[in-house]
Amino acid sequence: MLKVILPAVNRIQPFNETARELRIQNAPLWLWQRNVLAPYVTQEMEMSPGEHVPPTRQAMIVHRNNLFFDQDYIDTFIAAARKRGRACRAAFSAEDPAFREHALPLSKSYTLAGNLYLADLWFYPRGPVADVEPLVIPLDSKEVGYYHVPTYMADQSGDLTFQVPRRSLIAIDSWVHIYIADIVFGQFGRALRFETRLESDLGFSLKVLAKALYEGRQVLECSELVKVGKNCVIDPSAVIHGPTTIGDNVTINAGAVIENCIIGNNVNVSQDVQLMLSVVGDGAFLPFRTALFMTTVMENSMIAQNTCLQMCVVGRNTFIGAGSTFTDYNLIPAPIMARDGNNELNYSNRPVMGGCVGHNCRLGSGLIVFPARTIESDVVLFASRERRVVDRDLRYEDSDHHKLKNAGLHRRLYPRGDEDIHSGEVESW
Numbered sequence: 001m002l003k004v005i006l007p008a009v010n011r012i013q014p015f016n017e018t019a020r021e022l023r024i025q026n027a028p029l030w031l032w033q034r035n036v037l038a039p040y041v042t043q044e045m046e047m048s049p050g051e052h053v054p055p056t057r058q059a060m061i062v063h064r065n066n067l068f069f070d071q072d073y074i075d076t077f078i079a080a081a082r083k084r085g086r087a088c089r090a091a092f093s094a095e096d097p098a099f100r101e102h103a104l105p106l107s108k109s110y111t112l113a114g115n116l117y118l119a120d121l122w123f124y125p126r127g128p129v130a131d132v133e134p135l136v137i138p139l140d141s142k143e144v145g146y147y148h149v150p151t152y153m154a155d156q157s158g159d160l161t162f163q164v165p166r167r168s169l170i171a172i173d174s175w176v177h178i179y180i181a182d183i184v185f186g187q188f189g190r191a192l193r194f195e196t197r198l199e200s201d202l203g204f205s206l207k208v209l210a211k212a213l214y215e216g217r218q219v220l221e222c223s224e225l226v227k228v229g230k231n232c233v234i235d236p237s238a239v240i241h242g243p244t245t246i247g248d249n250v251t252i253n254a255g256a257v258i259e260n261c262i263i264g265n266n267v268n269v270s271q272d273v274q275l276m277l278s279v280v281g282d283g284a285f286l287p288f289r290t291a292l293f294m295t296t297v298m299e300n301s302m303i304a305q306n307t308c309l310q311m312c313v314v315g316r317n318t319f320i321g322a323g324s325t326f327t328d329y330n331l332i333p334a335p336i337m338a339r340d341g342n343n344e345l346n347y348s349n350r351p352v353m354g355g356c357v358g359h360n361c362r363l364g365s366g367l368i369v370f371p372a373r374t375i376e377s378d379v380v381l382f383a384s385r386e387r388r389v390v391d392r393d394l395r396y397e398d399s400d401h402h403k404l405k406n407a408g409l410h411r412r413l414y415p416r417g418d419e420d421i422h423s424g425e426v427e428s429w
Contacts, residue, residue: 001042001059002041002042002059003037003043003061004047004060005064006064007020008109010173012173012178013339014375016377016416017414018066019066023281025186026280026281030065033069036070037074055128059125061078061123063120063121064109067119067172068170068181070167070168073137073139073168080135084135085125087124087128089123090118090122090134090135091134093115093116097163101162101349102163102185106176107174107341108340140167142192143161144162144188145159145160146159146161162184164184164192168185173340174339174341178296178313179294179354183278183294190243211223221242222242225243226244228246229246229249231249234250235252235256238252238254238255238257240252241258242260244258251267251268251269252269253270253271253273256275257276259275259277261275261279262280264282264299267281267285268285270288271288272288273286273291274291281301286302287304290304290306291308293310293311295313296312296313298316298318300317301320302319304323305322307325309354310352310354311328312357314356316360318357318361318362320357320361323365325367326355327371328354330352336348336352336372352371354369354372355371358374359377360377360378361375362379363379364382365383367390376395378399378413378414379398387400
């Protein structure tokens with residue numbers, strides 16, 4: 001099958017980078033798409049902006065390069081499209097709870113057609129044609145709790161919940177969609193699929209139980225759920241619960257607690273670090289007592305000691321100083337706004353939400369960041385009497401390094417607009 005990739009040219013704020021280059025599930029999105037579609041594709045063609053899909057009579061799958069989809073969704077979509085034998089386009093019902101809650105807010109990539117929303121994913125059994133019918137693949141979601149807010153602290157009681165899908169597709173138009181793809185559709189979705197398999201597959205359940213008994217571990221700690229790469233050093237006192245994936249050359253020190261995470265290659269997790277439902281990119285360094293909850297940290301970043309990030313996204317090659325806190329809960333029950341696909345503030349549909357830091361940032365110690373605030377790539381912030389609380393979105397022009405005589409030592413690698421000056425360069429630590 002021929003795969004044709006359509007470009008999404010808008011840059012995602014605050015990274016100033018297109019979605020295809022950003023990491024999701026610790027892989028560049030373009031590579032994730034290639035790996036998921038690999039069982040079906042024999043040829044690949046990437047279109048330039050304004051270029052048309054080439055005429056051909058062979059089977060073809062066409063998708064926009066800002067789409068995140070998992071294997072379950074693609075398998076179901078292609079099987080259903082082949083069964084129809086007609087050209088199909090992925091679609092969602094407006095009533096699909098996971099799509100309505102997570103994918104639609106802040107997005108600009110879906111086309112409204114009646115009561116359906118069309119995504120930029122097509123299947124052509126005999127080449128491109130004009131007559132394409134929508135194909136609705138339900139995300140098959142389940143309500144899952146993730147926070148319990150006491151009634152005396154909020155105007156709503158009980159658990160805050162996600163509609164967690166068992167199969168996933170979402171267009172990445174905002175940094176919030178990266179958080180959703182990594183955490184809700186990624187980590188929560190993986191745990192839900194594992195739980196569903198345990199309940200429905202007796203053979204798998206017995207295999208997991210037997211592996212735990214053989215290894216003398218709890219079920220959640222056995223090697224069937226915790227996958228560890230090569231040349232890893234893990235202290236015996238560390239607690240690691242699955243489903244968790246750990247890459248190669250990883251060091252995990254004493255007292256670390258890790259639950260349902262993806263940890264990339266060459267990561268250093270120091271003493272007493274707490275990681276829950278998070279994605280830690282290749283080469284990251286987490287000093288002692290760092291805490292990540294439902295947070296994405298991209299490659300080669302460092303989150304210093306005693307820093308707490310909840311429901312956040314952090315770009316590559318970024319440093320966040322010791323004792324900083326990214327808050328995620330509005331003390332006054334006002335809606336949390338976030339940047340949408342048009343880089344405008346809009347309703348995020350999130351009752352709680354952390355912040356986002358771009359690439360190549362340097363943040364000093366002791367900062368407090370309000371919910372859903374963004375810090376653009378290449379920004380340097382010094383904690384001072386004038387600025388210790390970040391209560392608004394910060395752009396490159398707000399960076400504190402402009403005040404220094406040696407400002408040129410910090411290079412701007414991720415500018416806004418079409419100019420591309422960094423050429424893969426990485427600033428030295």
